[in-house]
Amino acid sequence: MKNRDIYKRILLLIKPHLFSIILSLIFAATNVVATLYIPILTGRAVDFMIDKGQVDFVSIKKIIVLLLITLLVNGITNFLMTLINNRVTFSIVKDVRSRLLVKMHKVPVAYLDSMGHGDILSRVISDVERLSDGLLLGFSQLFTGVLTIIGTLIFMFVTNGIISLVVVVLTPLSLFAASFISKKTYGHFKAQAKLQGEMTGFINETVNALRLVKAFGAEESEEKAFNEISDRYAKTNLKAVFYSSTTNPVTRFVNGLVYASVGVFGALLGIKGKLTIGTLSCFLSYANQYTKPFNEISGVVTEFQNAVACAGRIFEFLDAKEALDTVTQSNESLAEKIKGNIEIKDLAFSYDKSKKLLYDISFKVSSGSHIAIVGPTGCGKTTFINLLMRFFEPDSGEIIFDGIKSNELSKKDLRSNIGMVLQETWLKSATVAENIAYGHSEATREEIIEAAKKAHAHSFIKRLENGYDTMLTQDGGNLSAGQKQLLCIARVMLNLPPILILDEATSSIDTLTEARITKAFETLMEGRTSFIVAHRLSTIKNADLILVMKDGNIIEQGTHEELLDNKGFYYSMINA
Numbered sequence: 119m120k121n122r123d124i125y126k127r128i129l130l131l132i133k134p135h136l137f138s139i140i141l142s143l144i145f146a147a148t149n150v151v152a153t154l155y156i157p158i159l160t161g162r163a164v165d166f167m168i169d170k171g172q173v174d175f176v177s178i179k180k181i182i183v184l185l186l187i188t189l190l191v192n193g194i195t196n197f198l199m200t201l202i203n204n205r206v207t208f209s210i211v212k213d214v215r216s217r218l219l220v221k222m223h224k225v226p227v228a229y230l231d232s233m234g235h236g237d238i239l240s241r242v243i244s245d246v247e248r249l250s251d252g253l254l255l256g257f258s259q260l261f262t263g264v265l266t267i268i269g270t271l272i273f274m275f276v277t278n279g280i281i282s283l284v285v286v287v288l289t290p291l292s293l294f295a296a297s298f299i300s301k302k303t304y305g306h307f308k309a310q311a312k313l314q315g316e317m318t319g320f321i322n323e324t325v326n327a328l329r330l331v332k333a334f335g336a337e338e339s340e341e342k343a344f345n346e347i348s349d350r351y352a353k354t355n356l357k358a359v360f361y362s363s364t365t366n367p368v369t370r371f372v373n374g375l376v377y378a379s380v381g382v383f384g385a386l387l388g389i390k391g392k393l394t395i396g397t398l399s400c401f402l403s404y405a406n407q408y409t410k411p412f413n414e415i416s417g418v419v420t421e422f423q424n425a426v427a428c429a430g431r432i433f434e435f436l437d438a439k440e441a442l443d444t445v446t447q448s449n450e451s452l453a454e455k456i457k458g459n460i461e462i463k464d465l466a467f468s469y470d471k472s473k474k475l476l477y478d479i480s481f482k483v484s485s486g487s488h489i490a491i492v493g494p495t496g497c498g499k500t501t502f503i504n505l506l507m508r509f510f511e512p513d514s515g516e517i518i519f520d521g522i523k524s525n526e527l528s529k530k531d532l533r534s535n536i537g538m539v540l541q542e543t544w545l546k547s548a549t550v551a552e553n554i555a556y557g558h559s560e561a562t563r564e565e566i567i568e569a570a571k572k573a574h575a576h577s578f579i580k581r582l583e584n585g586y587d588t589m590l591t592q593d594g595g596n597l598s599a600g601q602k603q604l605l606c607i608a609r610v611m612l613n614l615p616p617i618l619i620l621d622e623a624t625s626s627i628d629t630l631t632e633a634r635i636t637k638a639f640e641t642l643m644e645g646r647t648s649f650i651v652a653h654r655l656s657t658i659k660n661a662d663l664i665l666v667m668k669d670g671n672i673i674e675q676g677t678h679e680e681l682l683d684n685k686g687f688y689y690s691m692i693n694a
Contacts, residue, residue, distance in 0.1 A: 121426060124426050124429050124430050124433060125426070127429070127433050128253075128426075128429055131210050131213070131214065132206075132210065132253075135206045135209065135210070138202050138205065138206050139206065139257070141202055142199050142202040142203055142206070142257065142261065143261060143265075145195040145196075145198045145199040145202070146195075146199050146261040146262050146265055147265055147269075148191065148195045149191075149192055149195040149196050149199060149262060150262060150265040150266050150269045151269060152188045152189075152191045152192040152195065153192055153266070153407065154266070154269050154270060154273050154404070154407065155188050156185065156188055156189070156192075156403075157399075157400045157403035157404055157407070158273070158400055159181050159184055159185050159188065160185075160396075160399065160400065160403070161394075161396035161397055161399050161400030161403075162177075162181055162396055163178055163181045163182075163396070164395055164396035164399050165394050165395065165396030165397075166178050166181070166396075199258070199261075199262075200258060203254060203257035203258045204254065206253075206257065207250055207253045207254045207257060208250070210250075210253060211246055211247075211249070211250040211253075214246055214249065214432060215242060215246055217436060218241065218242050218246070218432065218435060218436065219242070221435060221436055221438065221440075222238065222242075224440040224441060225438045225439070225440055225441060226439070226440075226441040226510070227441075227504070227509045227510065228469065228510065229438055229439070234315075234319040234323075235319065235322055235323075236315060236316070236317075236318040236319020236320060236321065236322040236323065237315040237316070237318070237319050238435075239318055239319075239322065240311075240314055240315035240318040240319070241315065241431050241432055241435050244311075244314055244315075244318070244428075245311060245315075245428035245429075245431050245432050246428075246432060248311070248424055248425050248428040249425045249428050249429050249432065251421060251424075251425065252421050252422045252424060252425020252426070252428075252429075253425065255418045255421050255422065256418060256422055256425075259411075259414045259415070259418050260415060260418050262411070263411035263414045263415045263418070264411070264415070266407060266408070266410075266411045267408060267411050270404050270407055270408040271285075271286070271408070273404060274401065274404050274408070277397060277400065277401065277404075278387075278393065278397065278401065280383070280387070281380055281383050281384055281387070281401055284376075284379050284380065284383055285376055285379075285380065285405065285408060288372065288375060288376050288379060303358055303361045303362045303423050303424075306354055306357045306358035306361065307358050307423055307424040307427040308427035308430070309354045309358075310351070310354045310355055310358050310424075310427075311424075311427050311428050311431055312431070313347065313350055313351040313354055314351065315431070316347055317344075317347050317348065317351055320343070320344060320347055321344075324340055324344070358424075362421075373406075373410070376405055376408070377402070377405045377406060380401055380402060380404075380405040381402060381405075384398040384401050384402070385398070441511075441529075442511055445525070445526060445527055445528040445531075448528050448530060448531055449527070449528065449531060450531065452522060452526075452527060452531065453527060453531035453532070453534060453535060455520050455521075455522060456519045456520050456522065456535045456616055456617070457485045457520055457616055458484075458485035458486060458487075458520075458616045458617050458646060458647030459483070459484055459485045459519070459520045459521075459647075460482070460483050460517070460518065460519055460617075460647060461481075461482045461483075461516075461517075461518040462479055462480055462481050462482070462515070462516075462517055462518075463480055463515055463516045463517075463518070464478060464479070464480055464514065464515040464516070465477075465478075465479035465480070465502075465505065465512050465514075465515035465516070465517065466478065466479070466512060466513050466514045466515050467501065467505055467510060467512045467513050468513065471513070474670055475498055475501060475670045476498045476501055476502060476505070476670045476671075477670055477671060478671055478672075479502065479515065479671070479672055480515075480672075481663075481665065481672065481675060483647060483662075483663060484647075485520075485616070485645075485647055486644075486645050486646060486647060487647055487648075487662045487663060488643060488647075488648045488650065488660070488661045488662045488663075489647070489648065489649050489650065489661060489662065489663045489664075489665060490650045490651075490652065490657070490658035490661035490663070490664045490665070491503075491649060491650070491651045491664075491665045491667060492651075492652070492658060492664060492665070492666055492667070492688070492691065493666060493667035493668055494668065494691075497667040497668050497669060497670065498667055498670045499621075499651050499667055500621060500651065502667075503538075503619055503621055503649065503651065505517065506536070506619065506649070507532075507533060507536060507538065507619070508524060508529050508532055508533070511525075519532070519535070519617075534615070535615050535616055535617055536615055536617045536618070536619060537610035537613055537614070537615040537617070537618045537619070538610070538618075538619045538621070539603075539606050539607050539609075539610050539618075539619070539620050539621070540606070540621045540622070541621055541622035543593075543594065543599070543602040543603050543605075543606045544593065544606070545590055545593055545594035545597075545602055545605060545606075546590075546592075546593075547589070547590060547591060547592050548589070548590060549584075549586065549587050549588060549589055549590070550579055550582065550585070550586050550587070550588050550590060550605065551563065551566050551586040551587065553590060553594075553605055553609070554566050554569060554570060554586075554605060554608045554609050554612060555609075555612065556609055557609070557613065558612050558613050561612055563586070565612060566586065566608075566612065567586070569608045569609075569611040569612035570586075570605075570608045570611075572608070572611045572642070573604050573605075573607040573608035573611050574604065575601070575604035575605055575607070575608045578601055578604070610642070611642060614642070614646075615646070616646055616647065617646065617647045617648070617649075618642065618643060618646050618647070618648040618649070619648075619649045619651075620639070620648065620649070620650045620651065620652070621651040622651060622652060636657070658678070659678040660678070661677070661678070662677070663675060663676070663677070664676060664677065664678060664681055664688065666681065666686075666687055666688045666691075668687060673686075673687055674686050674687055674688050
């Protein structure tokens with residue numbers, strides 16, 4: 119994305135807060151006028167006490183009163199301007215983060231997988247934070263800086279045009295230096311933001327797999343890989359900081375040159391009697407005030423370049439193509455017709471379109487049937503489940519639920535009719551009860567407990583410190599793998615949808631608990647269409663239909679006894 123487009127997008131973010139921005143500008147202008155009026159008052163005061171015995175105390179008293187009023191106005195307007203700028207900035211940041219989270223739920227699963235979780239975290243947290251810093255500096259310092267420069271020039275030209283021309287002639291040096299440095303820093307800040315995402319992703323990945331790293335003694339190789347990323351980040355960061363840090367000394371040099379020039383020319387005019395001491399002191403104050411914003415603006419420009427680089431990454435994510443949903447409006451009456459009769463017609467799908475994965479998948483099941491899906495690793499079992507849930511859209515073919523094509527239902531309506539228990543458990547940082555009621559927040563405590571009892575989770579939950587009100591750490595880190603899976607099963611028990619998907623749902627549970635869960639599943643599956651992906655014979659042998667998959671196709675189907683009698687691939691798998 120080009121910088122010009124990024125700037126336009128940033129302005130669109132600011133547009134809803136236009137009234138607040140205008141109000142902030144008014145306060146900024148008032149603040150600048152008050153600030154610039156102070157040197158005039160001090161200059162007049164100096165002229166009223168030139169010599170011994172010639173001090174005009176009456177006039178000085180009036181000036182002191184005016185000075186106090188001016189300082190009060192300065193303080194109030196500065197406070198109000200800062201308050202408005204902070205509110206606008208954090209309101210924009212809140213809106214951007216909300217949009218990023220909404221977008222995260224709308225983009226295809228494949229897109230999120232291709233990015234890496236660390237990079238997503240970096241965009242939502244770090245990049246938005248830097249955008250916030252850039253906007254805040256822009257509102258607070260850029261406004262006052264530009265207004266101070268314009269106001270100071272007006273005041274100086276009104277006071278003395280000759281010295282003002284000296285200041286104006288030297289001004290382009292500071293502008294040129296700031297422009298040159300900002301162009302150099304942008305590329306480095308952009309690379310820095312990208313590397314930070316890579317580093318966040320690496321750390322996230324390592325923390326999640328820390329036990330595995332220790333188990334394989336891979337600490338050194340992980341440290342080496344991290345150091346390689348860290349070195350690249352450090353070098354890029356160093357270059358960005360080096361160029362950005364040169365801004366201040368360069369502009370300060372130009373500022374010093376301006377101040378010295380005003381002092382020399384002012385002194386010469388003073389000697390000739392064309393300038394009073396008070397006016398000269400006023401001009402020196404103006405010279406200092408005039409050059410100070412250039413330091414601030416150059417710093418803001420550098421920080422804003424960083425913010426723009428981060429904004430580009432944010433907008434790139436916001437512009438990502440969303441997952442296709444042919445039906446956007448919920449149709450509960452249509453969704454209620456789903457009872458579990460499913461027909462699959464010539465289904466085909468592949469992640470890489472140049473290679474076949476699933477093809478010619480066709481079968482039909484009636485409501486209440488139990489379908490087991492078996493086959494070697496990589497044959498497409500989980501991919502088929504993903505298509506059933508519409509996490510991915512098929513390349514061709516149809517999935518029909520009770521005469522309704524899956525693409526005629528909104529994804530929300532479709533998924534509300536399917537309960538899913540995966541091999542990979544997911545729990546959020548919340549209470550046990552809230553995790554069981556996830557997706558069913560209106561459930562009563564009695565319903566939650568009943569679901570837990572059906573899943574044989576009630577006994578271990580009662581042994582927890584606070585029972586159902588026990589707070590779980592991230593991803594249920596304070597529970598065992600089996601306990602986490604029991605909670606996920608209880609979650610489905612609570613919703614009781616007409617269709618169930620059990621993808622290796624008892625893989626982390628001991629044999630005794632599995633026997634209990636199997637009985638619970640039998641109760642749960644009664645009258646419901648159930649897809650069971652499993653390797654254990656005990657889980658699949660009682661299925662009404664077993665689909666045997668290999669190399670992306672269904673090569674055999676039938677009951678357990680029928681497939682054994684055929685002595686085909688299923689027979690070989692069972693014997694193996």
